[in-house]
Amino acid sequence: MRRRIREMSIYDIFKTSWSAGTMTAVDRRKLFWYLKRRTSYTAWKRVADAFDRFAAKFERQVREEPVAQPIRALDPTRWEQYYPEILKIQVLYEDALERIQQGDMTVLLYNEQGVLNDATMLANSWHSELVNNGARGDHFYDGIYVEELTAAIQDFYEAGRDIGYLQPMLGDEPAPESWSTFWLDTIAELPLPSTLPDVPIPEAEVLIETGKELPVFGIYEPQIKDGCMNYLFGGALAPTLWDSDGIYLTGRKLSVIWRLIWEDKRYLDGSIPVEERLYFQETKMPTAAPVLVENGVISATTGQVCPKDGEWAVMDDINAKSKLRAGERMPQHQGRDMTWVCVSN
Numbered sequence: 001m002r003r004r005i006r007e008m009s010i011y012d013i014f015k016t017s018w019s020a021g022t023m024t025a026v027d028r029r030k031l032f033w034y035l036k037r038r039t040s041y042t043a044w045k046r047v048a049d050a051f052d053r054f055a056a057k058f059e060r061q062v063r064e065e066p067v068a069q070p071i072r073a074l075d076p077t078r079w080e081q082y083y084p085e086i087l088k089i090q091v092l093y094e095d096a097l098e099r100i101q102q103g104d105m106t107v108l109l110y111n112e113q114g115v116l117n118d119a120t121m122l123a124n125s126w127h128s129e130l131v132n133n134g135a136r137g138d139h140f141y142d143g144i145y146v147e148e149l150t151a152a153i154q155d156f157y158e159a160g161r162d163i164g165y166l167q168p169m170l171g172d173e174p175a176p177e178s179w180s181t182f183w184l185d186t187i188a189e190l191p192l193p194s195t196l197p198d199v200p201i202p203e204a205e206v207l208i209e210t211g212k213e214l215p216v217f218g219i220y221e222p223q224i225k226d227g228c229m230n231y232l233f234g235g236a237l238a239p240t241l242w243d244s245d246g247i248y249l250t251g252r253k254l255s256v257i258w259r260l261i262w263e264d265k266r267y268l269d270g271s272i273p274v275e276e277r278l279y280f281q282e283t284k285m286p287t288a289a290p291v292l293v294e295n296g297v298i299s300a301t302t303g304q305v306c307p308k309d310g311e312w313a314v315m316d317d318i319n320a321k322s323k324l325r326a327g328e329r330m331p332q333h334q335g336r337d338m339t340w341v342c343v344s345n
Contacts, residue, residue, distance in 0.1 A: 021226040029196040042276040048093035050159040054152035061145040068143040092119035103268035105217045110167040127157045175230040178242040193278045206260035208238045220258040298342040310344030
């Protein structure tokens with residue numbers, strides 16, 4: 001059930017409003033584009049694909065050497081005992097992506113619906129274990145594919161730098177983005193498209209004070225000088241904002257008024273916006289692979305390039321379906337490589 005959005009009252013004209021300092025109109029367009037990119041289906045799919053590649057190497061380690069004798073570690077590394085967790089993470093990502101494609105952004109929340117919080121926490125723990133040797137640096141793993149696993153989980157971690165945002169565990173956590181020289185450096189490194197869309201002008205004024213419930217998921221802008229837009233969560237309480245002098249953060253938390261700039265209605269029709277094809281232009285797409293066409297049925301296996309937009313089903317389980325786009329990598333299902341058949345007309 002959608003929440004009722006409050007329109008601006010006559011008293012709101014006396015409240016603080018956004019104004020420009022060092023932030024320009026072009027900066028705002030870049031920031032708006034960046035926030036949409038970070039919260040997109042495409043960004044999360046990119047991360048899930050990176051974890052699938054790690055999981056494939058993990059499965060190979062389990063299959064070929066389930067118990068590795070100690071070399072660096074004190075005890076044998078029993079890889080098979082960890083594999084159920086890897087499969088669980090893949091299922092969580094798969095569930096989250098299916099829900100995002102239906103416009104359900106509650107996967108970002110920190111509650112029983114927020115499967116992306118669970119998936120990210122579990123997946124990041126493997127980066128800590130393999131790259132940093134655990135929280136205290138004293139965890140070591142042996143195995144014939146340890147180096148490949150470590151490289152794969154690092155690739156996953158790097159892909160994760162371009163995603164967000166997840167609702168924090170602590171309710172009084174300030175919004176993650178504030179305007180500072182850090183943002184200028186970040187914007188300078190973005191693979192921006194040649195033409196950026198304008199920041200939309202809301203049809204109705206929706207103003208929410210810190211501590212009040214946010215009506216919808218979307219991009220909100222704090223009504224202060226150089227207020228930095230953030231992606232915030234419907235149903236959560238409006239956060240504070242880190243104070244900034246335009247160069248550095250001061251360490252103070254500000255109570256602000258947030259203005260809804262853009263309500264997130266993406267994917268409600270089951271489609272992926274065309275603009276998302278430009279989000280990760282630096283990413284090399286997988287090369288085309290042979291696709292089996294038999295009796296008019298198109299099929300492709302996990303890891304191959306999807307040849308056609310539409311609905312695809314697992315060959316061995318016709319009820320297991322997924323909407324895929326031409327050019328993306330054919331996914332696994334429940335952590336396993338599968339043959340998929342196109343069931344769209």
